[in-house]
Amino acid sequence: MNERLWGILVDSFPKLLDYGIRVTVPLTILSFALALLISVVVALIQYAQVKVLRQVCRFYIWIIRGTPLLVQLWLVFYGLPSVGILIDAFPAAVLVFGFNEGAYMAESVRGALESVSRGQLEAGYCVGMSYMQIMLHVVLPQAFRTAFPALSNSLISMLKGTSLASTITVMEMFRQATVINGRVYESLGLYTEVALIYLAFCTLLTWLQRIGEKKLASYGGEKA
Amino acid sequence: MMLEAKNVRKSFDGREVLRGIDLQVEKGDVIAILGPSGSGKTTFLRCLNFLERADAGELVFDGERFDLHAASRADIARLRKKTAFVFQNYNLFLNKTVLQNVTLGLTLGARMKKDAAREIAVKALEQVGMADRLDAYPSQLSGGQQQRVAIARALASSPEIIYFDEPTSALDPELIGEVLSVMRQLAEAGMTMLVVTHEMDFARNVSSKVLFMEGGSVIESGPSRRFFEQPKEERSQAFIRSIIEARK
Numbered sequence: 117m118n119e120r121l122w123g124i125l126v127d128s129f130p131k132l133l134d135y136g137i138r139v140t141v142p143l144t145i146l147s148f149a150l151a152l153l154i155s156v157v158v159a160l161i162q163y164a165q166v167k168v169l170r171q172v173c174r175f176y177i178w179i180i181r182g183t184p185l186l187v188q189l190w191l192v193f194y195g196l197p198s199v200g201i202l203i204d205a206f207p208a209a210v211l212v213f214g215f216n217e218g219a220y221m222a223e224s225v226r227g228a229l230e231s232v233s234r235g236q237l238e239a240g241y242c243v244g245m246s247y248m249q250i251m252l253h254v255v256l257p258q259a260f261r262t263a264f265p266a267l268s269n270s271l272i273s274m275l276k277g278t279s280l281a282s283t284i285t286v287m288e289m290f291r292q293a294t295v296i297n298g299r300v301y302e303s304l305g306l307y308t309e310v311a312l313i314y315l316a317f318c319t320l321l322t323w324l325q326r327i328g329e330k331k332l333a334s335y336g337g338e339k340a
Numbered sequence: 341m342m343l344e345a346k347n348v349r350k351s352f353d354g355r356e357v358l359r360g361i362d363l364q365v366e367k368g369d370v371i372a373i374l375g376p377s378g379s380g381k382t383t384f385l386r387c388l389n390f391l392e393r394a395d396a397g398e399l400v401f402d403g404e405r406f407d408l409h410a411a412s413r414a415d416i417a418r419l420r421k422k423t424a425f426v427f428q429n430y431n432l433f434l435n436k437t438v439l440q441n442v443t444l445g446l447t448l449g450a451r452m453k454k455d456a457a458r459e460i461a462v463k464a465l466e467q468v469g470m471a472d473r474l475d476a477y478p479s480q481l482s483g484g485q486q487q488r489v490a491i492a493r494a495l496a497s498s499p500e501i502i503y504f505d506e507p508t509s510a511l512d513p514e515l516i517g518e519v520l521s522v523m524r525q526l527a528e529a530g531m532t533m534l535v536v537t538h539e540m541d542f543a544r545n546v547s548s549k550v551l552f553m554e555g556g557s558v559i560e561s562g563p564s565r566r567f568f569e570q571p572k573e574e575r576s577q578a579f580i581r582s583i584i585e586a587r588k
């Protein structure tokens with residue numbers, strides 16, 4: 117590797133990392149929090165078979181899963197202003213990422229809810245608990261444990277997905293790499309560098325996931 | 341009369357599963373509900389506790405009337421306070437310890453203080469011989485132990501009657517005895533019990549009355565001894581014969 121390229125990479129590293137920590141990470145966390153909220157609500161509506169809302173949820177999941185994330189992003193940021201809805205780039209990205217991943221996560225959460233035996237719900241009724249109490253203390257904790265690996269996957273894929281926000285002017289880590297590249301023309305080096313930083317972030321998340329899974333591990337071991 | 345069910349009817353998808361069941365229970369009765377599988381025993385028990393909505397029927401409990409088809413939420417909650425249910429496959433809360441399984445209904449359902457609930461739970465668990473496993477999770481217990489915890493959970497709410505739906509049917513043969521002996525103790529202590537079972541020794545020796553069902557109707561009911569020694573109906577006779585055959 118020549119000295120010029122090495123110098124560029126060393127210079128750009130703190131800048132990229134800085135955007136990663138200040139923009140990419142918060143964008144991921146906010147989007148994921150929104151996605152988690154949406155997914156739990158949507159899953160609960162389906163689990164409890166709430167009449168009309170259930171149809172609304174199916175429709176939402178159908179639309180989101182059937183259209184590309186990039187198109188959704190452009191539709192909201194470039195399309196909606198023409199009907200008077202202007203959303204800043206960052207919040208637009210959070211909204212789209214949240215609603216997008218939320219649809220996939222809703223399916224994971226719903227599956228996890230269904231995997232908790234309905235008999236526990238009935239047992240709860242018989243000892244005088246309300247639907248809410250049973251969900252909160254019995255069903256949701258078990259479902260969360262079951263859904264945890266899938267939700268972790270969603271978080272990791274979302275972190276990488278935030279790079280798409282660069283296409284709607286959000287100055288996050290990947291866009292910063294393109295900006296630097298515009299001055300120095302070192303595509304291979306710079307994009308490899310930014311890829312490695314994403315890889316490091318994801319490795320960290322994978323590691324956290326393992327710890328989380330151990331913490332949640334089994335109410336007294338797998339057997340049941 | 342503590343409990344009287346009248347004309348309980350239920351259909352699933354247009355197929356009549358309960359064709360007007362009547363039942364009378366006195367305080368302290370232990371009634372075995374017998375009958376071939378598919379005859380509607382489980383459904384009947386579930387209707388009595390509103391786990392299933394009957395199409396028609398009435399329940400009189402301690403002099404209070406409940407419409408088994410149209411009772412309100414508040415009515416159901418009030419009725420369930422006086423009853424408890426033990427399921428075939430235990431239905432313990434899998435994310436809770438043995439102790440929590442018993443206290444949860446007390447603290448959340450009956451809004452009892454933690455300490456008071458714990459005290460009651462420990463007593464109930466002592467009664468079923470599970471007080472030494474307070475911190476175990478259901479997955480660490482044998483089926484017989486899980487069912488005993490489920491019985492403790494039922495006892496903790498001081499019900500006036502406990503419904504049992506085939507409490508030993510999911511158990512390995514060597515674990516059936518421990519559950520039956522707990523149930524026998526309860527019966528001897530005067531607990532009112534309604535027990536769907538295939539355990540003929542229990543029906544014969546522990547229960548005071550028998551309700552024999554087939555095809556969604558009561559074929560014969562009466563004192564256990566009479567049912568086993570001089571069954572009146574031909575169907576009952578055939579049923580008892582088939583049980584004796586199966587044993588050989």
Ligand SMILES: Nc1ncnc2c1ncn2[C@@H]1O[C@H](COP(=O)(O)OP(=O)(O)O)[C@@H](O)[C@H]1O
Binds near residue numbers: 379
């Ligand atoms: N939830 C349900 N939906 C449809 N059919 C049911 C349902 N529950 C029970 N049945 C049917 O009702 C009949 C009686 O069932 P059940 O009460 O479980 O009988 P038993 O407990 O005597 O074996 C069976 O034919 C069964 O298939």
Ligand SMILES: [Mg+2]
Binds near residue numbers: 381382383506
């Ligand atoms: Mg049954």
